[in-house]
């Protein structure tokens with residue numbers, strides 16, 4: 001998506017440790033007309049899929065998922081990160097290692113909000129090693145819902161998350177795939 005690539009080149013900041021900051025328009029301050037274009041693009045890429053629910057993970061996926069959901073006319077449900085889980089049987093639980101915080105979280109979702117009748121689109125801001133997405137995939141499997149695919153705004157193609165997800169046969173759409181990045185340059189996959 002050219003609009004996104006141009007914006008990353010203009011406003012993205014590369015930090016040590018292969019972290020790209022897009023705080024000024026995507027996941028701290030949010031440029032809503034711009035994210036609307038992202039929502040439309042996801043809709044066109046998954047137009048053939050009978051999506052009934054969008055699933056994301058807190059925190060930075062939520063805003064993007066909400067805007068995207070308006071184009072699909074479906075609810076958003078987000079998995080919550082939790083330090084300690086009260087396992088009372090009403091929750092799907094999985095473990096996710098955070099790329100940015102280097103911590104392992106329990107991630108939980110109420111069983112009420114994902115059922116075998118659902119057709120799920122996963123949405124997140126970044127795909128790096130794939131831990132967040134694999135956690136969401138595990139929750140979808142536990143729920144018996146149908147996984148229709150995953151929409152990612154920025155995939156870091158030099159980390160192996162994208163390969164893992166595609167090798168599982170999952171329909172993955174990343175709106176920009178970065179092959180390499182330095183302080184002065186971001187190179188996208190054509």
Ligand code: 5GP
Pocket residue numbers: 018019020021022027060097098099100124125126127128129130131132133161
């Ligand atoms: P993964 O689980 O695929 O390793 O990492 C994905 C998660 O880590 C995303 O939900 C995102 O919040 C965060 N993340 C990974 N890489 C970056 C990055 O370069 N910049 C930012 N801002 N977040 C990232």
